[in-house]
Amino acid sequence: MLQMEFGMDMTSRVQRWLASAWGPQHEGAAGCEGASPPPNLDDIRQAMRMAVAPCSDEHRARAAGQIARAASAVELWLLRSSLYQYLAQDLGQAEAQRRTADLLPLFGGAVPGVAQRRQIADNRPHDQRLH
Numbered sequence: 001m002l003q004m005e006f007g008m009d010m011t012s013r014v015q016r017w018l019a020s021a022w023g024p025q026h027e028g029a030a031g032c033e034g035a036s037p038p039p040n041l042d043d044i045r046q047a048m049r050m051a052v053a054p055c056s057d058e059h060r061a062r063a064a065g066q067i068a069r070a071a072s073a074v075e076l077w078l079l080r081s082s083l084y085q086y087l088a089q090d091l092g093q094a095e096a097q098r099r100t101a102d103l104l105p106l107f108g109g110a111v112p113g114v115a116q117r118r119q120i121a122d123n124r125p126h127d128q129r130l131h
Contacts, residue, residue: 039110044076047106051099052086059086073110 045067052063063086070076080100087096 039073039106039108041070041073041076044073044103044106045070047103048076048079048083051103052083055086055090059090062086073107077107077111 048067049060049064052060055063063083066079066082067076070079080103083103084096084100087099091099
């Protein structure tokens with residue numbers, strides 16, 4: 001009984017946290033001047049299918065199913081890791097990195113923190129030191 005209550009409490013906490021990160025703030029930002037419009041999920045899906053087009057038949061079929069089942073931009077964003085795996089196995093890591101990086105602009109404004117990740121992913125030293 002305690003575990004069940006704890007699980008439900010934890011679930012509601014996670015749901016509130018997700019809503020605070022993506023729900024009301026994102027909806028409110030859509031009405032602000034200068035805010036980017038929500039991404040077109042069909043465009044993202046098409047770009048993802050094109051990214052894995054040169055992969056093996058098996059990997060293309062798996063990716064197509066995963067892409068079709070993704071219901072939101074966040075789910076598509078998280079799917080990039082699977083696409084990277086398929087691409088790396090069939091085309092190599094460098095090509096997988098390039099193709100998944102090419103998908104980043106499609107998610108602008110849909111997934112919190114995407115723009116910041118793109119800006120710092122330049123492999124230059126950032127004056128970071130070990131403690």
